Amino acid sequence: MSKSVLGLYSDPNQAADAMDALKGAGFPLGTFDVLTGTPYPEGAFGEHVPQHRLFRFPAFGAIIGFTLAIFLTAATQIAYPLVTGGKPILSLFAMLVILYEMSMLSAVISTVVGIVIESRLPNVNPGVYDNRITEGLIGVVITTDDDKSDTAIDALNAAGAMEIKQA
């Protein structure tokens, strides 16, 4: 049975100490995290620097959009062959605008999907949390086995937690 423990801190230095204390107590990286109401500089709490693959999403999306746009523009011109001024039916220059817009649209949509997926959202079971985190408190949260939760609580308290919550 696993348990989530949250320590609340008003000072970023204490939160960083709590992260160090958890590392020192032998908890592996990835089992604990820091929660804040505002972005802090990367590594401010000595946390594991998150890796992501967001940049792949727009490239993938743009390729999909471009392919769909080629199909759509070519198919509509062939399906209704309207000769204008003796020009070719498949007019590439006139297709460029739609090719461009659809590629960009698809890139934007896939980027947004990428942001959601890479942020691990939607998070249907957010676990232990405190509303005061969005008021400036900093939460250090750890998910561990029941029998190790006391060690985690001790580590969080040692760093000066103003409150401990468990779920």
Added chain:
Amino acid sequence: MQQRRTIDQIHTNRVLLNGQLDTPKWWAPTVITLGIIVAIGFFMIGIMVNKGLGVTGLSRPVYWGLFITTFVFWVGISHAGIMISAILRLSQAEWRRPVTRAAELLTVFSLLTALMFPLMHAGRPWRIIYYILPYDFARGIMPNVRSPLIWDPVAISTYLTGSTLFLYIALLPDLGNLRDRTTGWQNALYTILSLGWRGNPRQWKLQTVGGILLSALMLPIFVSVHSIVSWDFAVTPAVEGWHSTIFAPYFVIGAVHSGVSAVVTMMALMRWLWKWEDFIRPEHFDALARLLIVVATGWLAFTFLELIFAVYGLDAPELALRELQIFQWPWNILFITFVITGYIIPVGMWLQKSVRNNIALMFWSSLFVNIGMWLERFLIIVPGLARRTPFVYTWESYRPSGLEWFILFWSLAWVTFLMLLFSRFFPLVPLFEQKESETFSDSIKIGRVKVPAIVREAD
């Protein structure tokens, strides 16, 4: 950054969420009044759909009038969002923070409004589907992808979808904040919308990187949209005043001019109505005015370039059009008003620091710009069509009907109504950006003075 003061996160929440947690007294009467105007406007549109476009002043040869002018005007206003949000985000301009959300919102609602005008103008709006969507397989009739009238809805739909998603992604942390401050059905709503946001380093990193990536993707879309709107006119060889190669950049810079001015109008209103003096400060207006001086001057250069290129060839029809547009009644009065309100008055005002730091004067100067910019579009569209040309067998001048004027007025009420509705449920200033600014702010001692400073994280 001379005017900032330290604000704690509890105070930031209380002040910037006052629209959602403690609705101001003026909100309900204002929304009801605007709602009545909006309802009357929809009724008028209904009358027009029922009776046909005969209730407007449109007639050959002026078949594009107030509706298309207002369409271009709202597309122009929509350029505020990406100009402010994306460019300032990419350049890490610190003063962007209180402005971005409102600017993005203005983009979404003004685009939505812009889209309604070609629909109305079609007379039978549902028939537009025949030429936009490739669905009529039974008769084999497909959209003409070679037409700018297809490019236009594709570009605007792309911009609208992208802007809406951009707005939503940037809202996620604030939705989490609202979830933490509310109870009951509101809490349930914000819990769903915030997708379980917790604010861990991964989510913040993705928020930052994603914001920059989306900004970079939205910027080329932003440039393309008004370029394509300009091609509605520029690829028409039959109308001398429209057939111009510089229309795309001319329209884009004009859109930025009107859009950023609209942001100034909105920021002044937000500061007055929600009492956000601590967050929307004179320094923000000062920065926007400096930006606007550059944009307005660039736009004026394009205006005159367009004119010079037109008359340089001494082509008789072109000269006749320009004479009509600039010297003949009533266009001459409109032309003078356009130049004075679009450039001379506002830029003359912005050149003075006392004006740039005076919210009321900035508000009025930004309104002048948009009066001028609306007139600019009107002067491009209507005289271009109204000039007497050979072989035209019917001849009518264009006088917009009362219904058209009301629908123009309705569109202003409609955008304001949507903004106020949004403000009841979502914050207009990004709280997390504001708090981040506090986290990164400090003061440094230089000689004998202490100067407020912003620390920036290395990329």
